Amino acid sequence: MELDYIHMKNFRQYRDVKIEFAHSSQADFTIIQGANGAGKTNLLNAITWCLFGKEYHMDSKYRGLPPVNVASLDEKRNSIVEMSVDIQFIGDNGKKILVSRSQSYQENKGKLAEVPAPHAPPCIMLQGERDWGYPQYGEDAQFRIDSLVPEDIEEYFFFDGERMDAYFKEKSGNEIREAVFQISQLGLFETLIERLTKRKNEFVKQTRGLSPEVEKIREELDIHTHSLVTDKEQLADLTKKRNDAANLENELSQKLRNSSSENIKRLEEQRGELEETIGRLQDDIKDLEDERIEILHKAMPIVFAYDPLAKTKKLIDGRKEAGLIPPMYKTIFIKNLLNKGKCICKSDITNKDEYSSSRRKNVEAFLQEAELSELSNELIESNVRIQEMMKSIRSFPDEIRYLEKKLNSFQENKDKMNSKLNTISQEIKRADIEEIRNWETQRQKASQDRENLNIQIGKEQHIILQREGRIKFCEIKLKQELKKESKYDDLRGLLTFCDESIQCAKEMKDAIMKEVRIQVEKKASDQFLALIWKKNTYKGVAIDDDYNISVPYIDGREALGTLSAGERQVCALSFMAALNSVSGFKVPIIIDTPLARISREPRRNIAENLPHYLAGTQVTLLVTEEEYTREVREALSKEVGKAYIINFRDQGEGKTAEVELVD
Amino acid sequence: MSNVNKRILDALDKSSYSDEVKELIRTLLMIELRHKGDKNPRYAEDYDRNIKRLAKFSEAEEDR
Numbered sequence: 001m002e003l004d005y006i007h008m009k010n011f012r013q014y015r016d017v018k019i020e021f022a023h024s025s026q027a028d029f030t031i032i033q034g035a036n037g038a039g040k041t042n043l044l045n046a047i048t049w050c051l052f053g054k055e056y057h058m059d060s061k062y063r064g065l066p067p068v069n070v071a072s073l074d075e076k077r078n079s080i081v082e083m084s085v086d087i088q089f090i091g092d093n094g095k096k097i098l099v100s101r102s103q104s105y106q107e108n109k110g111k112l113a114e115v116p117a118p119h120a121p122p123c124i125m126l127q128g129e130r131d132w133g134y135p136q137y138g139e140d141a142q143f144r145i146d147s148l149v150p151e152d153i154e155e156y157f158f159f160d161g162e163r164m165d166a167y168f169k170e171k172s173g174n175e176i177r178e179a180v181f182q183i184s185q186l187g188l189f190e191t192l193i194e195r196l197t198k199r200k201n202e203f204v205k206q207t208r209g210l211s212p213e214v215e216k217i218r219e220e221l222d223i224h225t226h227s228l229v230t231d232k233e234q235l236a237d238l239t240k241k242r243n244d245a246a247n248l249e250n251e252l253s254q255k256l257r258n259s260s261s262e263n264i265k266r267l268e269e270q271r272g273e274l275e276e277t278i279g280r281l282q283d284d285i286k287d288l289e290d291e292r293i294e295i296l297h298k299a300m301p302i303v304f305a306y307d308p309l310a311k312t313k314k315l316i317d318g319r320k321e322a323g324l325i326p327p328m329y330k331t332i333f334i335k336n337l338l339n340k341g342k343c344i345c346k347s348d349i350t351n352k353d354e355y356s357s358s359r360r361k362n363v364e365a366f367l368q369e370a371e372l373s374e375l376s377n378e379l380i381e382s383n384v385r386i387q388e389m390m391k392s393i394r395s396f397p398d399e400i401r402y403l404e405k406k407l408n409s410f411q412e413n414k415d416k417m418n419s420k421l422n423t424i425s426q427e428i429k430r431a432d433i434e435e436i437r438n439w440e441t442q443r444q445k446a447s448q449d450r451e452n453l454n455i456q457i458g459k460e461q462h463i464i465l466q467r468e469g470r471i472k473f474c475e476i477k478l479k480q481e482l483k484k485e486s487k488y489d490d491l492r493g494l495l496t497f498c499d500e501s502i503q504c505a506k507e508m509k510d511a512i513m514k515e516v517r518i519q520v521e522k523k524a525s526d527q528f529l530a531l532i533w534k535k536n537t538y539k540g541v542a543i544d545d546d547y548n549i550s551v552p553y554i555d556g557r558e559a560l561g562t563l564s565a566g567e568r569q570v571c572a573l574s575f576m577a578a579l580n581s582v583s584g585f586k587v588p589i590i591i592d593t594p595l596a597r598i599s600r601e602p603r604r605n606i607a608e609n610l611p612h613y614l615a616g617t618q619v620t621l622l623v624t625e626e627e628y629t630r631e632v633r634e635a636l637s638k639e640v641g642k643a644y645i646i647n648f649r650d651q652g653e654g655k656t657a658e659v660e661l662v663d
Numbered sequence: 664m665s666n667v668n669k670r671i672l673d674a675l676d677k678s679s680y681s682d683e684v685k686e687l688i689r690t691l692l693m694i695e696l697r698h699k700g701d702k703n704p705r706y707a708e709d710y711d712r713n714i715k716r717l718a719k720f721s722e723a724e725e726d727r
Contacts, residue, residue, distance in 0.1 A: 143697065152699075185668040188695045196691065199710045497718035501687050504680040508688070512674055584668040 022641025034646030161593035177547035523578035533602035607635035
């Protein structure tokens with residue numbers, strides 16, 4: 001889908017302005033140049049207002065002011081003034097889509113009032129094969145618009161340069177995860193799973209005449225399901241608090257690193273490096289502990305059963321030595337002889353006379369011995385297995401001792417580093433500058449809060465795991481109970497179908513989440529490395545499983561906290577463009593002041609690379625004269641299909657802006 | 664006009680679950696999209712109707 005034109009009437013400084021966008025596949029960049037305050041961001045606002053009824057990119061100076069053009073109100077005193085924005089798109093099938101929103105105002109005794117419209121906004125019209133379709137209004141129109149540009153993810157299509165700089169400063173891993181969730185609509189799955197589970201439980205609740213056993217399980221299930229929701233809310237709350245504490249800690253570290261004292265800067269850098277090393281050590285300690293637990297899990301049953309195993313082995317060996325195993329004859333063979341009444345030497349053993357009876361007794365004695373060793377094959381096999389088991393744990397004490405030694409050494413190292421961290425903190429607290437001392441005290445508190453919250457999060461996660469286990473157990477028990485009576489067959493069918501559907505939704509969500517994370521990481525990384533002007537400095541952009549973004553240097557050290565404003569902007573631009581490209585929505589991109597924070601040299605590099613990374617996407621850049629330098633213009637010359645200049649006037653009658661097409 | 668992300672629909676089509684499960688998920692995603700942003704969405708009736716409708720087919724298939 002591409003933008004065809006936007007027509008603004010009485011919207012903020014635009015009294016009657018129509019802008020046609022470039023949309024040929026050859027040159028699909030539109031440049032709109034204007035000074036600061038001329039109306040670039042309000043153009044972005046006109047788009048979001050028309051589509052969603054909200055100005056998402058509002059400057060603080062406009063907050064609280066009506067969006068209608070003041071000059072028009074002054075001219076038409078006491079008359080109705082209509083403010084409207086029409087946006088025409090060209091759909092992927094070549095057909096046009098017109099979205100309009102209008103709002104009328106009237107000034108009455110110095111007060112501005114909204115005039116009700118005959119139809120609820122917005123309005124959408126779709127071009128058919130021959131003619132335009134009937135207009136749709138209100139909720140139906142909004143639903144259609146949302147399907148073209150989902151409101152939740154508008155910021156990944158309509159970028160605000162100013163906000164982009166702060167993007168990674170403000171956003172925690174959790175919020176980035178949220179962004180990935182929004183862009184891939186995975187939030188829908190979460191709600192769907194939650195509601196499907198509720199409905200499933202409701203089916204049982206609504207069934208009349210449940211047996212007391214089923215009723216009991218259902219009640220327990222109900223309690224756990226409700227508590228799980230509260231537990232998860234609690235976890236989300238703790239996680240948010242932990243992230244806030246971590247953000248504050250980072251912010252204060254940044255302040256210390258940028259402080260005027262060289263000594264404090266050095267100490268803060270040392271602390272950063274130490275914390276990174278401690279983090280790596282912590283990972284190693286965790287790996288070793290996991291290894292230790294695995295060895296213990298494997299060895300402990302054998303260690304505990306060692307004595308009985310040794311006794312069993314001794315017994316089997318004794319029988320072997322006595323020649324009882326393996327047996328000379330199989331029981332079935334002897335039984336066969338007794339049944340037939342004939343020995344292998346052809347003698348009669350039918351008990352018919354004294355001799356025959358005596359021979360029969362001899363054969364029966366063989367049967368007794370053979371029966372005792374009937375399990376001989378299994379005993380021989382078991383003996384081999386017992387030997388292997390006893391052998392397998394011979395190295396166990398050495399392995400455990402070695403791991404414990406390694407663990408102790410790592411732990412000692414970690415303690416030493418923590419003690420160094422303490423010394424650094426004490427030294428910073430003795431700084432001459434009061435502000436620095438305060439920052440350090442606040443930082444220390446935030447760090448402690450973060451650690452405490454981490455412990456609480458761990459506990460809460462454990463509770464949730466237990467609760468989920470209990471729910472699963474109840475569900476299995478419930479199904480077993482329902483199976484006992486055929487009158488529950490329909491209910492059982494419904495529950496099984498719900499379970500399958502919940503499982504399917506969970507699998508889909510996890511798989512897509514993983515796929516999207518990997519794709520976003522790769523695309524953001526490629527784009528960042530292409531756009532960044534410092535070559536061979538950074539490894540790229542990395543997103544871990546918890547959605548924390550990092551920008552490692554080539555040598556592995558973390559660089560995100562030390563990026564310049566321009567570099568941060570490039571990082572955010574790369575990340576957002578990556579999110580956009582994996583979103584599955586083909587929507588034009590508009591970027592407000594994309595190069596404002598980039599110094600002169602790297603601008604050309606960005607301008608040259610941007611079209612490559614946004615290939616196939618219609619792009620509009622809202623730029624200042626300072627940004628749109630000769631080099632940038634040259635670099636983008638092949639891509640730009642239309643260029644405009646915003647002429648802005650701020651005279652007595654109010655602010656007005658006109659847009660002029662330039663060659 | 665479908666407005667569920669194409670990536671989701673493709674993944675759903677490729678999954679090995681029964682057609683009834685896939686249809687239920689597709690339908691419920693549309694319902695969720697429709698009610699997104701509603702303060703108190705009345706989803707229960709829509710959910711129950713679709714679950715009951717598709718669970719029946721699913722059982723019939725199993726019986727065969």
